[in-house]
Amino acid sequence: MAVSLLAAGALVTTSALAAVDRSVPPAPVRAIHAVAPHGPARSAAKRTAPVEVVGARRARAIAPPAPRTPAPETMGAPSSTSPRAVVAHAKPVAPPRRVVAPRPRPAVARSTRTSPNVASTAAAPALSAAAQSLLTHLNPSANIAPAPNYLSSGNCVQTANGWSCANPCVTSTMAWPTVDNSVACTAYLLEAIDAARAVEGIGPMVLPSNWYQLSASEQLFVVLDLERTARGLPPYAGINAVLSREAQSAAQAQSDPSRAPGFPLATDAQGYPALDGTWATGFSVLAADYAWMYNDGWGGSASSTSNVDCTSANSSGCWSHRDELLGQDPGFNPGVGLDCTTAEVGVGVAIVNGSGSFVDLIEAPARTAPPMTFTWAADVMPYLAP
Numbered sequence: 503m504a505v506s507l508l509a510a511g512a513l514v515t516t517s518a519l520a521a522v523d524r525s526v527p528p529a530p531v532r533a534i535h536a537v538a539p540h541g542p543a544r545s546a547a548k549r550t551a552p553v554e555v556v557g558a559r560r561a562r563a564i565a566p567p568a569p570r571t572p573a574p575e576t577m578g579a580p581s582s583t584s585p586r587a588v589v590a591h592a593k594p595v596a597p598p599r600r601v602v603a604p605r606p607r608p609a610v611a612r613s614t615r616t617s618p619n620v621a622s623t624a625a626a627p628a629l630s631a632a633a634q635s636l637l638t639h640l641n642p643s644a645n646i647a648p649a650p651n652y653l654s655s656g657n658c659v660q661t662a663n664g665w666s667c668a669n670p671c672v673t674s675t676m677a678w679p680t681v682d683n684s685v686a687c688t689a690y691l692l693e694a695i696d697a698a699r700a701v702e703g704i705g706p707m708v709l710p711s712n713w714y715q716l717s718a719s720e721q722l723f724v725v726l727d728l729e730r731t732a733r734g735l736p737p738y739a740g741i742n743a744v745l746s747r748e749a750q751s752a753a754q755a756q757s758d759p760s761r762a763p764g765f766p767l768a769t770d771a772q773g774y775p776a777l778d779g780t781w782a783t784g785f786s787v788l789a790a791d792y793a794w795m796y797n798d799g800w801g802g803s804a805s806s807t808s809n810v811d812c813t814s815a816n817s818s819g820c821w822s823h824r825d826e827l828l829g830q831d832p833g834f835n836p837g838v839g840l841d842c843t844t845a846e847v848g849v850g851v852a853i854v855n856g857s858g859s860f861v862d863l864i865e866a867p868a869r870t871a872p873p874m875t876f877t878w879a880a881d882v883m884p885y886l887a888p
Contacts, residue, residue, distance in 0.1 A: 606836040632734025633840035636828070641821040646701050646796045648694040652789060671785060679785045681718065681851075681858040688713075691788035698796040704732050710885035719746070719849040720876055721787045722860055726827055726847065726877050729795055735828065736843045738879030739866060745848025752781055753850030759863040762848060766867040774836040776866035778826040778847070783857045790860045794823040827862065838866045846874060 629637065650656070655676070656668025664674030670686035673679055679687075688709075696706040706729055710716075716724065720741070728735040747760035759779040761767060768776045782790040793808065800815045801807035810821025811834070818833025825831035829840045838845040848863035 519850040627686030630734070630841050636733060636735070636840060637830075638878075640828075640830075641795065641824055642702060642799065643776060645799045645801055648792060648797070649697045650690060650694055652691050652694050652792070680853055680856055682785050683714070683718070683721075683787075685714075687786065688788065691786055693794070695788060695792055695796070696758075698792065699732070707732070708887055710882055711887075712885045718787055718851040718858075718860075720881070722790075722849045722851065722862060723847050723876065724882055725787055725791045726862055727882065729791065730828060733828070735840055737878040737882075738842070738845045738847050739871060740874035740879075740881075741849055742846040742865075742872055742874050744872065745846060745863050745865055746850060746875075747848070748865040749779075749848035750852065751850070752779075752863070753859040753861040754854060756783060756854050756859050757781060759848065759850070759861050762865060765846075765865055765872065766868045768866040770836050770839060772836065773775060776836075776838045776842070778829065778831070778837045778864040779862060780823050780826055781859070781861045783854070783859045785858055787851075787860060790858075796824075798823045827864075829864070830840040838864055842866055843860055844871055846871065 509626060535807035551764070589664075650669070652669060652671060654669065657671040658665045658676060660666075665672075665676045665691050666674070667676070670684070670690050671679060671682050682688075692707060692709070699706060709728075710724060713721065713724075723738075723741050731737050737787045742765065744765045749759050754761040758781045761775065770776050780794055782793055784793070798809045798812070799807075799820045800809075800812050800817070804813070809820060809822065811817065811822050813819065820833075822831050822834055826832075826837060829842050829845070830837045845864050845866045848861075848865070850859075850861035850863075852859045
């Protein structure tokens with residue numbers, strides 16, 4: 503799964519003598535959820551500037567729309583482009599090429615179906631009450647529009663020091679940042695996540711007190727577990743170096759991750775490989791999380807749907823990125839399981855062509871848990887409010 507926003511340094515063109523109020527076009531977001539079942543990676547993304555790659559190895563690329571002068575006042579909510587729909591292989595929001603104002607790159611998401619390693623009739627273990635409840639209502643009934651809309655600059659006012667926008671993530675030069683982990687931008691994104699969670703009846707996301715001391719990769723893991731634990735699911739155990747090498751490679755290639763070589767991968771009760779994975783490009787770990795978790799469904803039309811596998815309101819590919827992160831994707835990969843307590847995570851973060859690239863790779867070990875470099879129990883829980 504992936505989320506991608508406007509390339510860093512990409513200016514929203516404005517005249518030097520423009521009116522005081524301006525608006526930066528919505529930032530492009532792109533999310534991809536792809537996990538190769540087993541064997542070689544299925545999504546080796548080839549990239550040739552300045553196109554955006556979407557999809558697995560058979561991915562197609564679409565050149566981003568040419569920027570145009572933004573209209574004054576605030577822009578409307580960005581349309582979400584799904585993995586294959588708008589940009590080919592991302593999930594979160596991204597506008598199609600027929601955009602009126604410059605927009606961030608679209609996100610595209612895809613799912614990779616897995617086949618069982620061995621035929622099996624073993625019964626799946628009984629689910630916890632939380633997991634059973636989630637299966638009854640696993641995903642929102644529709645995409646939840648971000649409030650505030652972090653994909654739009656809002657009104658921007660020119661000052662002696664540049665531009666000041668309602669959206670604090672937008673730079674003083676009216677450009678989208680490469681990656682922003684500032685207090686102001688983080689608070690703005692959290693406000694949108696909390697509003698979306700409220701729609702689901704879930705409390706606000708509380709970041710650990712050491713959040714700003716964590717690397718972007720560690721933050722990616724933390725947010726993943728905060729989404730799971732908020733729904734009563736057990737956290738994934740921690741970050742594994744072997745998995746992270748594969749995730750980092752995928753982040754640098756702006757593609758979905760594959761099964762990590764050298765990791766003792768388990769199979770589920772039906773004989774399927776126990777793994778999940780997502781990729782996104784954007785300007786923030788939290789923006790990627792929003793695209794994966796709250797904007798992964800049908801947007802009303804193919805052009806306004808960021809999840810490429812979500813081809814209609816009833817498509818099994820809708821919400822596939824969210825499902826992958828939570829541990830079970832009914833329409834595609836069986837995954838590690840909603841109640842999985844042994845899964846370890848590989849995280850990758852890279853800056854590619856001026857945009858952040860984020861990857862989560864989740865695999866359950868077949869044997870004793872391999873060593874981890876960062877764990878939920880030791881490196882996150884002590885910093886969470888009681």
